[in-house]
Amino acid sequence: MSNKPFANLTFDEKLDRLALVAVRVGLNLQEGQEVVVTASLDHIPFIRKVVAEAYKAGAYAVTVLYQDDVAALARYQNAPDAAFDYTPKWLADGIADAFRSNAARLGITGANPALLKDQDPSKISRANVAASKAMKPAMELVTRHAINWSILAGATPAWAKLVFPDLPENEAVARLWDAIFSASRITGDDPVADWKQHGENIMKRVALLNDKRYHALHFRGPGTDLVVGLADDHLWAGGGGVCGNGIFCNANIPTEECFTTPHKDRVNGTVTASKPLSHQGTLIENISVRFENGKIVEAHATAGEEALKKLIAVDDGASRLGEVALVPHSSPIAQSGLLFWNTLFDENAASHIALGQAYATCIKDGETMDEATLNSKGANSSLIHVDWMIGSGKMDVHGVFADGTEEPLMRLGEWV
Amino acid sequence: MSNKPFANLTFDEKLDRLALVAVRVGLNLQEGQEVVVTASLDHIPFIRKVVAEAYKAGAYAVTVLYQDDVAALARYQNAPDAAFDYTPKWLADGIADAFRSNAARLGITGANPALLKDQDPSKISRANVAASKAMKPAMELVTRHAINWSILAGATPAWAKLVFPDLPENEAVARLWDAIFSASRITGDDPVADWKQHGENIMKRVALLNDKRYHALHFRGPGTDLVVGLADDHLWAGGGGVCGNGIFCNANIPTEECFTTPHKDRVNGTVTASKPLSHQGTLIENISVRFENGKIVEAHATAGEEALKKLIAVDDGASRLGEVALVPHSSPIAQSGLLFWNTLFDENAASHIALGQAYATCIKDGETMDEATLNSKGANSSLIHVDWMIGSGKMDVHGVFADGTEEPLMRLGEWV
Ligand SMILES: [Zn+2]
Ligand SMILES: [Zn+2]
Ligand SMILES: [Zn+2]
Ligand SMILES: [Zn+2]
Incomplete structure (x- = not known):
């Protein structure tokens, strides 16, 4: 990691730092673990940094499942009606199997929040129910913190446009990345130490509330x-925690x-x-x-x-x-x-x-x-x-x- | 499909036509089938056309598993040695499950053929053995033609550079796409009919050889x-054929x-x-x-x-x-x-x-x-x-x- 002040880093170096925090602070990935990553096709440059960082941390395999807003929309526009009650169970079951064999899970959010605004709400709801049912075994392992997992964000043009509707796309994306960097607490000289301190502060408040x-x-x-x-x-609860597999992770970046x-x-x-x-x-x-x-x-x-x-x-x-x-x-x-x-x-x-x-x-x-x-x-x-x-x-x-x-x-x- | 002569089509329309041939001729996809697609991140514009075409043909779900040359190389450069005997079995088993429940398989080749030329051959060989072992159940269903499948090609910069080493990248990619379009027999006025005729010609030769x-x-x-x-x-054998699930498919585009x-x-x-x-x-x-x-x-x-x-x-x-x-x-x-x-x-x-x-x-x-x-x-x-x-x-x-x-x-x- 560079020791330059954050403001002096190139955009590329800032992404490096977010990738490092994702792998070392978010997942706290251990040698020999495998990682299942979900991300948007808009995240490719960032994901490549995450993948390299995960292998440096000792990952045996990193599987990236790219989501594509365009393909998701094409389904609503072209698929037969019965498709919306169907979901690829083999993939959901496979992901649950991965978690059962101690794979870590990294999710990068950033898909267009308004992607489906013109689509039939009943199709959306049916598709969500089908997907949730299929993903239930995998998500139960996540919500029970059986394995170390983390979810963080990457800017995408569609998302940036919604947050900064008055800016041109390039500028909006740059501003959103800046907001993500700040919110994700990676702008200090030592983000790993900053995250440790932040976690301790939250833990104190949690202890106080539990006593009440x-x-x-x-x-x-x-x-x-x-x-x-x-x-x-x-x-x-709050901040990071020890998972069922014994690994301390920060499941949400940011978390307040x-x-x-x-x-x-x-x-x-x-x-x-x-x-x-x-x-x-x-x-x-x-x-x-x-x-x-x-x-x-x-x-x-x-x-x-x-x-x-x-x-x-x-x-x-x-x-x-x-x-x-x-x-x-x-x-x-x-x-x-x-x-x-x-x-x-x-x-x-x-x-x-x-x-x-x-x-x-x-x-x-x-x-x-x-x-x-x-x-x-x-x-x-x-x-x-x-x-x-x-x-x-x-x-x-x-x-x-x-x-x-x-x-x-x-x-x-x-x-x- | 446009009725314009192929040479008058825009590049985008040519890709549309290849997508149509992939789904209608290669897979001969049936309503209610699911599709598992493997492709390179360089194929995104083409894959989006394939996905839309697959849903138009009645697909219930299209899952695209993107391969990334950069991530693959990052593994060789950064992963611990033991990683090369490891492969995500859950994904291979999941794909086999998909095929068992009648998913069609579409593979788009085009990864950099020389990607690993500077990597340790023993690591490459160990990684291939691990992957082949994990993929054996899925690949057996493919080689036995239990389900309809097809493999075709999309140009990528690294591949194009190897085929046309003296051309600038843009030109090399354009030339490679043209070569793919011709070899894939989509340049006639009615590629679906052309493929039918071509298949019959091969079948006659196959019958002759079988008689001998x-x-x-x-x-x-x-x-x-x-x-x-x-x-x-x-x-x-040669050309297309009827698969175990009763669907006639053209497993290789091109095939001669x-x-x-x-x-x-x-x-x-x-x-x-x-x-x-x-x-x-x-x-x-x-x-x-x-x-x-x-x-x-x-x-x-x-x-x-x-x-x-x-x-x-x-x-x-x-x-x-x-x-x-x-x-x-x-x-x-x-x-x-x-x-x-x-x-x-x-x-x-x-x-x-x-x-x-x-x-x-x-x-x-x-x-x-x-x-x-x-x-x-x-x-x-x-x-x-x-x-x-x-x-x-x-x-x-x-x-x-x-x-x-x-x-x-x-x-x-x-x-x-
Ligand atoms: Zn919540
Ligand atoms: Zn909450
Ligand atoms: Zn062969
Ligand atoms: Zn052969």
Whole structure:
């Protein structure tokens, strides 16, 4: 790694540094591991750096599965209707096999968030259900942190255009890369050390929250008055962690959140999104929903409402919460003032909730429990897991104890 | 398809036409099939056309597995030594699963034929053995024609540079695409009809050869005096054919050869290659070998001799023949005068033999036989199948009957 100040590095050297952080900090890849990478065809120059870095770290094999927005769109435009209930199970099963034999997983996000905006929402929903079902065995190994994995972002023209609509494409892409570099905390002189320090800070906050044993969180802000019950034996998590294979990894780059498992039957009140949501190529704006005993009973959006309604109808768990997360408004991503239209970034700019599947790792001994036991603690099950931003500089959060008393936790978006 | 004469088409329209021939003639893809495509990152614009065409033909899913020369090289330059005995078995098994559930296979060749020329031949050989072992179940389904498959070529800068070393890159790539279009027989007004006619012509020649029941072929030319015994119950094949799943496909585009299974123990004499061979990134030039009772007992090459020797030492079958093929010197590919450094083209420009695995389909009822039964007929088994050009305008071929009498079959490279 170069010792030059980040600002003096060439773009190529900056990409090198992000590749290094992906492999050494994100995956913490060990000699003899294999890696399965998913990325966009727009990421080729960056992926080539990742591949070289992975082999330097001792990878035995790096398999890159390139996704192509153009090909994905061609399917919606040309394939027969029955195709949308079909998905290549052999590939999903193969990836699960890879994880079972200790392959690490690296995902590079950046696909066009609005790719499918003109496509039939029912086809999109059917295709997502088919893909989620096929990928369930693989994704369970990921959500249970059986293996080390990491997800980070690479700029693409379509994404950059959405974040910087007024700039010419080249400039927009360059600005988005800069935003990714900053948010991913690679702009210091020693990003590996910076990540270590950042992880320790989050871990301290997580320990504090775990000591509290709150029964619920109470969110109050514009359009929001929501009580989110927390699951029995819930655990707060955040930053990096040790996976089932014994390897410490940073699963999200960037990561700013402390998150835990809500109780699937104890969420009540109204909540209004503080940012729009891009879900599988559709933009959903100004979401507002009402919960009763854990379940959404009313849902509105000023754009993409049909997609939202299809999403929460996927299965019973899709209309219940699987995650609640606290992020201070002073997070560098929030301070950038950018709307990324990408969950990895936007969820680390604001407190959020997620519809769908809960993380077993956020229940005490959850990794060893079967689904029914997890459900009995209040942890939700679903084919989906969709994060959704509710926090802002105007949000207050109280911790609620089992006896109903409350104490302030965040005031105007900042830790008290 | 446009009705304009081929020469008046834009490059983009020419690619459209090759994509159409790949899907409709090569695969003859059926509604509801899935397709697994392998291609180089240099083929993205062409692959996008193939994907759209496949969905138009009714594909339920098209999975493109992109290969990257740069990533492949990065492995040789950076990976630990033990990596070269390792291969992602989950992917190979997944592909075999796909074929078992009736997925079609489309391969686009064009990777840099000289990519690995400076790499350690022993690492290359170990990596190839590991990959071949993992891919054996999938490749068996392909060589037995259980499913419809096709392999064709797309130009890449590295390949074009090798075929046209004196031209600037852009021009070389354009010239190579033109050569691919001509060789692939898509330059007529109706390439689908042209392929039908071409297939019928080859079928007539195949029927003629099958009627002869030759016991052996005798090749005589500069540096060559070789008797290739033919397997018991051998069948000649060529052009397209009906696969195990009932679909007629053209497995090779282009294809000009009539080929059959030699007897693994009845090959004797000396043979000198008429063209260099590019094997897994290494160029092997001026090959000359001597066979005794089917097995190579002496092997020389002026370049790449070590790679050649490693290749024939992979297993017992690697030093024996699995295919013999006749191609007239008047084939359009031979007449182009180009050396393609790519087996798909060069093997259709000259009579050839192949080391290694025989095609079960070239033995009567071979698809239903186990390996031991196939071996007892003289059909060879090996992890490898490497074609190798021996024909030219100076080659005479005689058909040898069981009683030892001979009749002329090709004279100076042309059918008698
Ligand atoms: Zn979260
Ligand atoms: Zn989440
Ligand atoms: Zn052949
Ligand atoms: Zn062959």
